Amino acid sequence: MDDSNKGSTLMDLIASLERMEQEAQRVSVDDVVHAIGRRSFGPLLLVAGLITLAPIIGDIPGMPTLMAALVLLVSVQLLAGRETFWLPGWMLKRSISRNKFDKGIYYLKKPARWVDGLLRVRLPWLTGYIGIRVTAVVCLLIALAMPPMEFIPFSANGAGLALALLGLGLVARDGLVLLLGFALLGATCALILVNVL
Numbered sequence: 001m002d003d004s005n006k007g008s009t010l011m012d013l014i015a016s017l018e019r020m021e022q023e024a025q026r027v028s029v030d031d032v033v034h035a036i037g038r039r040s041f042g043p044l045l046l047v048a049g050l051i052t053l054a055p056i057i058g059d060i061p062g063m064p065t066l067m068a069a070l071v072l073l074v075s076v077q078l079l080a081g082r083e084t085f086w087l088p089g090w091m092l093k094r095s096i097s098r099n100k101f102d103k104g105i106y107y108l109k110k111p112a113r114w115v116d117g118l119l120r121v122r123l124p125w126l127t128g129y130i131g132i133r134v135t136a137v138v139c140l141l142i143a144l145a146m147p148p149m150e151f152i153p154f155s156a157n158g159a160g161l162a163l164a165l166l167g168l169g170l171v172a173r174d175g176l177v178l179l180l181g182f183a184l185l186g187a188t189c190a191l192i193l194v195n196v197l
Contacts (some may be wrong), residue, residue: 010112010168013043017105027101029070030092030127033085041132044074044085045139046167050108050159052146066094068146071163075140079133099102119168123175135166135178142185158188 020027036043047089048067074085125131146159165181
């Protein structure tokens, strides 16, 4: 599975998203998937996490659940051994205004530059064949938990950040970032348990 065919940094990924059709009034899930590639598990995770985190975009009701469905479908297909990811038409057609999308991307640029400066290849064995599958299982569990998280303050943001870290770790082959994603997921689960109990 190619996890770096569309760039190996956050800024590369953001640049891919910015190069999408500028004249369109709306940006669909299909536009985003086309921009980053259907063979790229890491970038798809990263984009799902960033969209959930992005101001304006992630605050749209139902957006975390839509991103969870995307992550769930992609994770299951990766575990099943598919080389390219299939997504249903209803999901690909979901869209937001270009203006909201551009504003969300703008807010991500400054932290993206800072994060890119911290990335390097570390613990690469965590981002190999087995590591990618373990990450897919973890992402599948995150995706199943995200819809109810919309009702618990900030928990969906924690899940989005965990997805972004896991995707970024795979894209940059930075196993330390993957471990941070797993740790953040554990902290988010603990927060949910505290709120529920």
